[in-house]
Amino acid sequence: MLEMNDISRVYRTDLVETHALRGLSLSVEAGEFVAVTGPSGSGKTTFLNIAGLLETATSGSYMLDGKDVSKLSDNERSRIRNEKIGFIFQSFNLIPDLNIFDNVDVPLRYRGFNGNERRERIERALEQVGLASRMRHLPSQLSGGQQQRAAIARALAGDPAFLLADEPTGNLDSLMARQVMDLLEQINQNGTTIVMVTHDPELARRAHRNVQLLDGKIATSNPFTPQADVADIAEPAMQPVA
Amino acid sequence: MEIRPILSAMWRNRTGSVLVAVQIALTLAIVVNCMFMAKSRIEFIARPSGMDIENIITAQSLGFGSDYRHDETIDADLRALRALPGVIAVTPASGIPMSGSGSATGYKTSMDEDAPRETANYYRFDEHAEQALGVKIIEGRGFTELEVRRADDENYDRMPPQVIITKAYAERLFGDEPALGQLIYDGLNESAEVVGIIEHQYGAWVHWSSFDNVMWFPQRQEGPSIRYIIRAEPGQRDALIPVVEQTMQELNSSSRLVRNVRTMEETVATSYEGDFAIASTLIVAIILLFVITGLGIVGLASFTVRQRTKQIGTRRAIGARKRDIIRYFLTENWLMTTIGIVIGTVLTISLNYALATAFEIERLNYVYLVIGMGMLWLLGFVAVAEPARRASNVSPAVATRTV
Ligand SMILES: Nc1ncnc2c1ncn2[C@@H]1O[C@H](COP(=O)(O)OP(=O)(O)O)[C@@H](O)[C@H]1O
Ligand SMILES: [Mg+2]
Numbered sequence: 001m002l003e004m005n006d007i008s009r010v011y012r013t014d015l016v017e018t019h020a021l022r023g024l025s026l027s028v029e030a031g032e033f034v035a036v037t038g039p040s041g042s043g044k045t046t047f048l049n050i051a052g053l054l055e056t057a058t059s060g061s062y063m064l065d066g067k068d069v070s071k072l073s074d075n076e077r078s079r080i081r082n083e084k085i086g087f088i089f090q091s092f093n094l095i096p097d098l099n100i101f102d103n104v105d106v107p108l109r110y111r112g113f114n115g116n117e118r119r120e121r122i123e124r125a126l127e128q129v130g131l132a133s134r135m136r137h138l139p140s141q142l143s144g145g146q147q148q149r150a151a152i153a154r155a156l157a158g159d160p161a162f163l164l165a166d167e168p169t170g171n172l173d174s175l176m177a178r179q180v181m182d183l184l185e186q187i188n189q190n191g192t193t194i195v196m197v198t199h200d201p202e203l204a205r206r207a208h209r210n211v212q213l214l215d216g217k218i219a220t221s222n223p224f225t226p227q228a229d230v231a232d233i234a235e236p237a238m239q240p241v242a
Numbered sequence: 243m244e245i246r247p248i249l250s251a252m253w254r255n256r257t258g259s260v261l262v263a264v265q266i267a268l269t270l271a272i273v274v275n276c277m278f279m280a281k282s283r284i285e286f287i288a289r290p291s292g293m294d295i296e297n298i299i300t301a302q303s304l305g306f307g308s309d310y311r312h313d314e315t316i317d318a319d320l321r322a323l324r325a326l327p328g329v330i331a332v333t334p335a336s337g338i339p340m341s342g343s344g345s346a347t348g349y350k351t352s353m354d355e356d357a358p359r360e361t362a363n364y365y366r367f368d369e370h371a372e373q374a375l376g377v378k379i380i381e382g383r384g385f386t387e388l389e390v391r392r393a394d395d396e397n398y399d400r401m402p403p404q405v406i407i408t409k410a411y412a413e414r415l416f417g418d419e420p421a422l423g424q425l426i427y428d429g430l431n432e433s434a435e436v437v438g439i440i441e442h443q444y445g446a447w448v449h450w451s452s453f454d455n456v457m458w459f460p461q462r463q464e465g466p467s468i469r470y471i472i473r474a475e476p477g478q479r480d481a482l483i484p485v486v487e488q489t490m491q492e493l494n495s496s497s498r499l500v501r502n503v504r505t506m507e508e509t510v511a512t513s514y515e516g517d518f519a520i521a522s523t524l525i526v527a528i529i530l531l532f533v534i535t536g537l538g539i540v541g542l543a544s545f546t547v548r549q550r551t552k553q554i555g556t557r558r559a560i561g562a563r564k565r566d567i568i569r570y571f572l573t574e575n576w577l578m579t580t581i582g583i584v585i586g587t588v589l590t591i592s593l594n595y596a597l598a599t600a601f602e603i604e605r606l607n608y609v610y611l612v613i614g615m616g617m618l619w620l621l622g623f624v625a626v627a628e629p630a631r632r633a634s635n636v637s638p639a640v641a642t643r644t645v
Contacts, residue, residue, distance in 0.1 A: 048642065049642055052559070054559055054641065054642065055638075055639045074564060079561070083561070087560060089556070089641060095556070097250065097251035097254040106247075107560040110561040111561065155560075158561075
């Protein structure tokens with residue numbers, strides 16, 4: 001499904017070079033649920049962005065669904081993001097001016113589906129996340145957990161082959177986090193491959209496999225038996241750069 | 243395509259859009275009315291004068307002292323000026339058409355004391371007037387040399403027996419009847435026969451409603467002042483001005499002053515100065531309004547793009563191509579512009595109605611409304627282009643990198 005080989009990512013600013021990823025190799029099989037953990041600044045988001053075609057690697061090869069995606073045009077990358085990948089963000093990233101229905105509609109419009117098909121997909125996705133009754137609400141009228149579920153509906157509505165989640169529970173309390181996690185598990189059981197970055201060891205344990213990043217490399221890749229909480233070790237004072 | 247969600251997003255952030263839409267509406271109303279008024283002024287300035295203004299030089303001779311001989315000076319001037327190479331024709335003149343100064347009096351078509359009088363702006367010219375002014379006599383004839391009375395003629399104060407009048411004046415005097423050969427009467431019931439009809443010629447006052455009521459007498463203006471209307475061959479005018487001045491100076495500089503040797507164009511421009519100022523002010527106002535409104539649109543769009551950076555990144559992340567982002571902002575801006583234009587159309591028509599009622603301005607020609615709309619649509623498009631392009635360059639990675 002996803003195969004990365006010797007991926008490196010260097011951020012260059014006028015003053016510094018940051019090696020966010022240093023020769024990362026990873027493959028994820030179809031249907032897998034992989035949790036990526038690691039201390040802040042270890043390269044988790046960078047990895048996810050490259051996996052999701054939001055940015056490109058400085059070097060290395062990346063095959064998605066058996067296809068080399070490292071040299072695609074911007075439009076082709078947009079199309080793959082739209083059709084094959086679903087994104088779930090830490091801060092939900094719903095569009096505040098659109099109601100839930102219209103938010104879920106956004107990627108479907110880019111996909112070019114007609115009105116009826118979009119409506120069906122939106123209703124199905126919102127039903128699946130338990131928000132069918134909240135379609136006409138604005139994001140600000142929903143709780144954090146509901147917003148994240150709406151975002152999951154948006155990610156699911158296009159039937160992506162895989163779902164990428166960056167700290168999907170990072171802004172939720174533990175009860176809501178567990179509900180979202182339940183939902184992700186259920187989605188995975190329906191056949192969607194999931195790669196999830198998380199800080200929470202308890203959630204990580206529920207994945208099929210844990211991948212631990214440290215300093216832009218995989219420290220351990222451990223099916224079913226996650227390690228001690230690397231994430232809880234003292235965090236380096238590094239902030240992601242916007 | 244995605245008009246409904248764009249509209250609802252706009253509605254939720256309406257303050258800026260409403261302000262700019264109102265700005266667009268006001269701009270349309272003001273610009274269209276200004277454009278229309280400017281156009282009226284420009285058309286007014288551009289009305290055909292009937293004369294060959296571009297090639298005419300005018301000059302004035304002002305006699306003084308007891309040695310001054312008016313008719314002899316004119317004889318000598320005319321002989322010398324007509325001999326200058328590049329000169330087509332010269333006529334002595336009592337005044338300069340379109341200069342803002344001239345004489346007028348009322349004439350009748352019968353001896354009847356109570357007959358209505360129609361005012362004409364009259365000139366004293368000689369037999370070269372048609373050529374010198376470059377006007378066209380469409381009926382009858384010009385004056386003959388013998389008809390032209392010198393200033394020392396004993397009958398100078400009486401009405402000369404022949405006149406030439408413009409077609410416009412002929413129609414005002416005689417209506418549909420042919421004017422050629424008819425008699426006209428002055429206040430003392432002295433009469434003159436209409437021997438020629440001029441196709442079209444402006445009188446002295448460009449703002450006078452009967453500006454084309456013009457009459458010529460075959461006479462020399464009495465002294466001590468005389469003017470000359472000198473028509474040059476095309477392209478010779480400017481070179482002739484100093485030659486004319488020098489020629490006149492050399493003939494007589496002891497008992498007269500040579501003054502105001504200049505192009506007729508200058509004289510006409512002075513008469514239209516006010517109209518020109520109004521038209522230019524209106525045009526400057528139009529341009530300024532466009533610039534200000536354009537800046538308003540750029541400002542709002544840039545602000546929106548900056549404010550929505552994360553949203554744009556998210557849209558990119560979930561599948562928008564660059565062109566989808568550009569289209570989003572163009573559509574949003576187009577909607578705002580269109581709302582402004584719709585409101586503006588109502589305002590434009592009301593404003594014109596109010597102006598037309600209050601100041602007797604012409605009613606608006608709706609072509610100008612359509613032009614104004616088109617210009618604002620284009621302005622909106624141009625103004626939003628750069629912010630939209632910037633929006634399309636927001637990286638999809640922004641979706642995961644901003645909080
Ligand atoms: N756009 C960027 N420019 C410069 N440095 C960046 C940028 N994005 C991330 N980094 C740096 O790359 C490293 C990895 O960041 P990130 O992948 O966000 O880590 P994590 O998600 O594990 O916290 C960090 O040191 C971060 O500061
Ligand atoms: Mg991160």
